[in-house]
Amino acid sequence: xxxxxxxTFAVIALGFVSCEPxxxxxxxxxxxxxxxxxxxxxxxxxxxSLTAGYASGALYITGQENSYPxxxxxxxxFAGGGExxxxxxxxxxxGLLLGGNQITENRFVLxxxxxxxxxxxxxxxxxxxxxTNKLTGPFNNMGVxxxxxxxxxxxxxxxxxxxxxxxxxPYFARFASxxxxxxxxxxxxxxxxxxxxxxxxxxxxxxxxxxxSGVDQTGNLDPSTYxxxxxxxxxxxxxxxxxxxxxxxxxxxxxxxxNIPEVTSIPYFTTVPTKAIPLDAATAGxxxxxxxxxNTQILPGLxxxxxxxxxxxxxxxxxxxxxxxxxxxxxxxxxxxxxxxxGPPFSLPASTAxxxxxxxxxxxxxxIVLTASSELGSTPDPNNPQGxxxxxxxxxxxxVLSKTEQAxxxxxxxxxxxxxxxLAAAKGLAYVDAKSELAKLSNGGIPFDAGILTSQFxxxxxxxxxxxxxTPRGYAYTANxxxxxxxxxxxxxxxKVNIGNYxxxxxxxx
Amino acid sequence: xxxxxxxxxxALASAVTYAGGYRVSLQxxxxxxxxxxxxxxxxxESVFFNPAAMVFSEDKFSxxxxxxxxxxxxxxxxxxxxxxxxxxxxxxxxxxxxxxxxATDWLSxxxxxxxxxxxxxxxxxxxxxxxxxxxxxxxxxxxQPTVSFKVSDKLSFxxxxxxxxxxVNFNRNLNRTLTDLDGNRSNVTIDASGVTGWGWVASTMxxxxxxxxxxxxxxxxxxxxxxxxxxxxENIPNSPLTPFENTSIDASMPLPAEMTVGLSYxxxxxxxxxxxxxxxxxxxxxxxxxxxxxxxxPDSKNPRNYKNSSTYRFGLQYDATKMFTLRAGYYFDESPxxxxxxxxxxxxxxxxxxxxxxxxxxxxxLQIDASFLYSHFKEINASYNYYYEDGIAVPFxxxxxxxxxxxxxxxxxxx
Numbered sequence: 001x002x003x004x005x006x007x008t009f010a011v012i013a014l015g016f017v018s019c020e021p022x023x024x025x026x027x028x029x030x031x032x033x034x035x036x037x038x039x040x041x042x043x044x045x046x047x048x049s050l051t052a053g054y055a056s057g058a059l060y061i062t063g064q065e066n067s068y069p070x071x072x073x074x075x076x077x078f079a080g081g082g083e084x085x086x087x088x089x090x091x092x093x094x095g096l097l098l099g100g101n102q103i104t105e106n107r108f109v110l111x112x113x114x115x116x117x118x119x120x121x122x123x124x125x126x127x128x129x130x131x132t133n134k135l136t137g138p139f140n141n142m143g144v145x146x147x148x149x150x151x152x153x154x155x156x157x158x159x160x161x162x163x164x165x166x167x168x169x170p171y172f173a174r175f176a177s178x179x180x181x182x183x184x185x186x187x188x189x190x191x192x193x194x195x196x197x198x199x200x201x202x203x204x205x206x207x208x209x210x211x212x213s214g215v216d217q218t219g220n221l222d223p224s225t226y227x228x229x230x231x232x233x234x235x236x237x238x239x240x241x242x243x244x245x246x247x248x249x250x251x252x253x254x255x256x257x258x259n260i261p262e263v264t265s266i267p268y269f270t271t272v273p274t275k276a277i278p279l280d281a282a283t284a285g286x287x288x289x290x291x292x293x294x295n296t297q298i299l300p301g302l303x304x305x306x307x308x309x310x311x312x313x314x315x316x317x318x319x320x321x322x323x324x325x326x327x328x329x330x331x332x333x334x335x336x337x338x339x340x341x342x343g344p345p346f347s348l349p350a351s352t353a354x355x356x357x358x359x360x361x362x363x364x365x366x367x368i369v370l371t372a373s374s375e376l377g378s379t380p381d382p383n384n385p386q387g388x389x390x391x392x393x394x395x396x397x398x399x400v401l402s403k404t405e406q407a408x409x410x411x412x413x414x415x416x417x418x419x420x421x422x423l424a425a426a427k428g429l430a431y432v433d434a435k436s437e438l439a440k441l442s443n444g445g446i447p448f449d450a451g452i453l454t455s456q457f458x459x460x461x462x463x464x465x466x467x468x469x470x471t472p473r474g475y476a477y478t479a480n481x482x483x484x485x486x487x488x489x490x491x492x493x494x495x496k497v498n499i500g501n502y503x504x505x506x507x508x509x510x
Numbered sequence: 511x512x513x514x515x516x517x518x519x520x521a522l523a524s525a526v527t528y529a530g531g532y533r534v535s536l537q538x539x540x541x542x543x544x545x546x547x548x549x550x551x552x553x554x555e556s557v558f559f560n561p562a563a564m565v566f567s568e569d570k571f572s573x574x575x576x577x578x579x580x581x582x583x584x585x586x587x588x589x590x591x592x593x594x595x596x597x598x599x600x601x602x603x604x605x606x607x608x609x610x611x612x613a614t615d616w617l618s619x620x621x622x623x624x625x626x627x628x629x630x631x632x633x634x635x636x637x638x639x640x641x642x643x644x645x646x647x648x649x650x651x652x653x654q655p656t657v658s659f660k661v662s663d664k665l666s667f668x669x670x671x672x673x674x675x676x677x678v679n680f681n682r683n684l685n686r687t688l689t690d691l692d693g694n695r696s697n698v699t700i701d702a703s704g705v706t707g708w709g710w711v712a713s714t715m716x717x718x719x720x721x722x723x724x725x726x727x728x729x730x731x732x733x734x735x736x737x738x739x740x741x742x743x744e745n746i747p748n749s750p751l752t753p754f755e756n757t758s759i760d761a762s763m764p765l766p767a768e769m770t771v772g773l774s775y776x777x778x779x780x781x782x783x784x785x786x787x788x789x790x791x792x793x794x795x796x797x798x799x800x801x802x803x804x805x806x807x808p809d810s811k812n813p814r815n816y817k818n819s820s821t822y823r824f825g826l827q828y829d830a831t832k833m834f835t836l837r838a839g840y841y842f843d844e845s846p847x848x849x850x851x852x853x854x855x856x857x858x859x860x861x862x863x864x865x866x867x868x869x870x871x872x873x874x875x876l877q878i879d880a881s882f883l884y885s886h887f888k889e890i891n892a893s894y895n896y897y898y899e900d901g902i903a904v905p906f907x908x909x910x911x912x913x914x915x916x917x918x919x920x921x922x923x924x925x
Contacts, residue, residue: 020596021585021913023889027592062693078592092692109691112750123691450686450899473687495592500904501638503687507749 027078027495035079036492038254042082044140044192045069046152046183046248047199047258050478051143052171053086055464055471056506057122058094058107059145059171066472069141069196071479071497076194079494086141087175095127096170098163102127103170108465109508110458120458120465124510132160135175142187144172148202148232149416150223150240152183166228188247195248196482198258198434200241200416203232204409208263209468211369211398212405213332218412231408234415241416245423256430256486259417261438264406267457268467269367270442275324276368276376277390284320287391291318294356298337298346308335316360326362327376327390332397333404334358359394365403370457370467372399430482430489437481446477449500453477461504476502532629532648532856533766533790535821535843536578536604539879539920543867544825545839547784550715550725550774554877554922557608557622557656559770560725561668562715564610564618564658569924571612576879576920577605584631584857586639588908593638602630606920610656618668620656625649626729627676627765631855636695639906640683642897643855644697650676650734650765654711669712674765676734677703680855684743685899688752694745696752700759700800702739707732707765721776731767731794736760741802757804764794772823782827792816792846813896814853819846825865832871837881839865850905852892857910859890867918877922885914 025032045051045067052059053067064070064086073084094107106127108120144151146169151157158176162168177186187195206229207214214229223236249255263269279287295317303313312335318328338357341348348356362368368376376390387393417435424431438455440446441462445454453474454460457467462474470478476499483494538555541548548559554574556563580602587594610620627650635644651674658668681699688696713727739761743754772786793816800810825839843861852859867881893907 021583021887021911023585023587023909023911027587027589027594032589033592062689065693075592110749110751118751450902450904495590498591498593498638500899501686503689506689506691507747507751508691509749 033079034493036490038490039193040076040081042193044187044190045196046187047143048147048202049145052145054145055469056108057466060089060092060094060107066475068475068479071476075494084140087135087139090129093125093127097130110505111509131170131173137175138190149200149237153240155180155182184244184247192253195253195255200260204413205263207231211400213398216408231412237416238419249427257420257424258432258434259420260413261435265442267463268370271370271457272368272373274362274364277325277327279325281322284322287320318361327395329362329400330358330394330397331360367401369399430485432482432485471504472502473499473504532627534604534628537606537624539576539881539918543837543865543881545823545841545865547786547823547825549727549770549772549786550723551784557620560713560727561656561658562666562713564620565660565666572924573609574922575607577603578916578918580916582914585911586908595634595637598632616660618658622654624652639854641686644681646855647679650674664717666715672709674707674732676705690745690747696745699742702736705734705736724773726771729768732765733762735762753806757802760801766794767791780829784825786823788821791818793818815851816846819844835869837867850895853894862886879920881918883916887912
């Protein structure tokens with residue numbers, strides 16, 4: 001009797017031990033996935049806003065949680081990966097404070113306006129991330145929003161005191177190990193077994209998003225003289241980039257290098273159409289009449305005088321028709337006619353001369369930036385309803401990325417990418433052709449289990465509401481393409497994620 | 511001691527369990543120990559298994575009550591992505607209470623209270639399949655007044671009405687990605703309790719000899735019509751584009767009809783063999799549809815499209831001593847889930863089930879009934895193909911492995 005009870009309980013106890021269902025080969029078992037010849041135990045990611053998880057115009061917690069390095073690190077966890085830490089923001093609002101004063105804007109959210117149409121607006125709220133509250137690192141994610149290639153090796157880039165004067169970066173100031181350190185030193189001091197480096201985007205991006213308002217610094221080897229919106233000299237890029245790779249790979253770490261995608265296929269440049277101005281026949285006719293002298297007398301006259309070439313004269317001709325029209329713009333790459341037109345033989349009043357000084361119409365191969373959407377068609381002077389931007393007032397040069405400016409970007413980025421690819425090959429590092437991969441987004445899109453990921457603004461799923469940075473789904477796609485390169489190079493079998501499980505844009509009405 | 515070993519060997523050699531879908535076949539410790547057979551067995555659990563058998567009982571009065579502890583866990587993994595999860599090992603406690611009274615030598619009356627349907631599954635919140643289910647708790651209590659009458663010593667009939675009182679609590683995320691501003695997943699909880707319905711049971715027993723019996727029992731379908739349940743939405747973004755707000759719901763869930771036929775054979779004085787065949791008419795479960803009262807919230811349609819399924823049950827009983835009766839059994843339980851409809855809220859594939867148990871007689875009137883069930887499910891690659899995003903079917907695939915261990919304990923008092 002006693003024995004029977006004993007045995008009964010023994011059988012029951014045995015049962016409980018084996019109660020947990022176990023797979024024949026559990027994915028959580030070491031060896032199911034392999035890191036191949038790479039050691040993923042300590043992964044450090046170096047880069048800019050893309051690496052940080054910046055999205056919708058700000059850095060915030062949920063964006064950071066969906067940064068591509070964090071997504072990769074979760075997957076690395078199946079193949080020997082270790083802990084992955086990030087300098088998380090304090091909230092999901094996004095803006096930064098410096099000593100209580102807000103210095104960067106809040107994130108965008110998709111809100112439904114009074115007209116019932118959804119559109120991006122800045123989230124209303126007081127951010128709580130003050131950069132004077134230093135975080136204790138180090139952090140595996142060394143992505144610093146706004147950093148250009150040469151910033152990663154710039155001492156003092158994390159000095160809070162330099163933020164106001166523009167010599168330091170507010171994001172890096174939050175977690176730099178000391179005031180004089182560099183991003184690359186703080187990264188390399190962690191002794192990573194594996195690293196990723198994706199830098200150089202901002203070396204052309206700020207030039208592009210500012211409509212080419214900066215300077216192409218090709219030929220200038222001193223980055224300390226560069227303006228915020230300038231294009232970095234490719235030799236400067238090559239020099240600092242190879243230094244960074246040298247440092248990160250120095251102790252035998254394996255890693256992955258990611259090249260620079262085409263910036264001009266992102267929604268920031270493709271959402272506002274070049275033919276942005278609707279006109280009826282009467283208005284088109286009136287405009288043609290108004291600019292008749294410019295087309296038929298001034299431009300041919302100046303060409304005849306040798307002031308401008310016949311090609312430039314033809315390039316600057318204006319023409320309006322009933323329907324959608326190209327807006328007028330001031331292009332700083334054109335010959336400035338303001339002074340000449342005030343003198344004989346034209347002797348135009350200063351205001352007219354200034355209007356015509358760099359005037360042309362936007363062309364089909366120009367790109368109008370996203371922020372122009374609120375500018376085009378606006379009437380900046382409420383007392384002058386005739387003064388319409390794009391029609392009678394030229395759209396500012398900073399809103400138009402001309403074909404010429406695009407060519408400068410392409411030239412520089414091709415040079416950067418040659419450096420990146422060359423170094424990857426020389427060092428035996430994995431190489432990600434992000435340029436080709438991301439080009440697919442605007443060329444048919446990337447199919448996934450619930451549709452197609454495209455670069456269409458708001459609805460395409462890949463790009464956040466700033467039109468530049470990816471959504472969580474876009475970052476998940478990025479993580480997958482990097483994992484693929486790692487798997488190929490190091491004979492690893494790190495599993496990819498299902499990008500359909502990652503969100504896109506955030507809905508919120510203020 | 512020797513006998514215990516025999517029992518253990520038998521339990522290993524045979525194998526059986528749990529029924530498919532959300533049917534919980536745990537309606538008596540005596541029956542369960544014998545592979546949940548009983549349609550052709552006369553004992554204190556006949557109120558459920560075959561009311562017609564009540565009238566052949568040797569006891570003037572009997573009452574049996576018991577409970578089973580269901581320790582079940584489901585593991586999920588997707589080797590493509592590494593995604594994995596396992597349900598919490600929740601304790602379900604299906605119970606039963608049967609009373610039977612021999613009113614005359616040809617008529618018995620009885621009452622059964624039992625819980626033949628139910629399901630408790632809880633995954634880690636926001637797991638990879640959370641757009642299909644985070645958690646479900648389904649319960650149905652049947653109350654069945656019963657009569658049984660003898661036509662002759664060979665033939666009897668029995669039956670009665672069944673009143674059912676059920677409840678359901680179901681939580682899932684609205685889709686795979688929607689969150690509020692802080693990244694908390696938008697989800698909905700459906701809650702309905704006190705849902706009632708009516709059905710009936712009818713059965714017959716035929717004794718070829720006093721050692722060889724056959725029986726048949728039919729239990730009708732009942733439909734739980736939840737009207738005015740609650741839908742509670744959580745973490746919904748503040749946007750007119752997501753007009754989800756708490757509202758009431760209408761939904762219905764069938765508790766399918768079940769037909770059982772079987773036989774039992776008394777041999778070598780102390781042995782009893784029983785075989786039951788169940789057919790559960792799961793084709794009643796076409797779709798789990800939730801109709802939200804608020805017209806701005808689209809109704810939720812979740813095709814299930816179950817098929818009728820069979821269970822084959824074998825049981826053996828051995829009257830070892832005056833004090834002990836030992837039992838063991840096996841059953842094979844067919845899943846009602848069709849290919850492509852494998853939803854994680856009731857992830858049932860075919861199972862092999864092994865049972866064992868005993869009754870201990872304490873004096874003339876009291877019995878302790880104990881049983882133990884181990885359900886073995888094969889690892890299965892399956893998918894649910896009827897979840898849609900923007901009109902596109904997004905299959906939820908993966909590998910599942912389920913285990914269930916169910917000890918049970920009951921008491922019988924008889925006169």
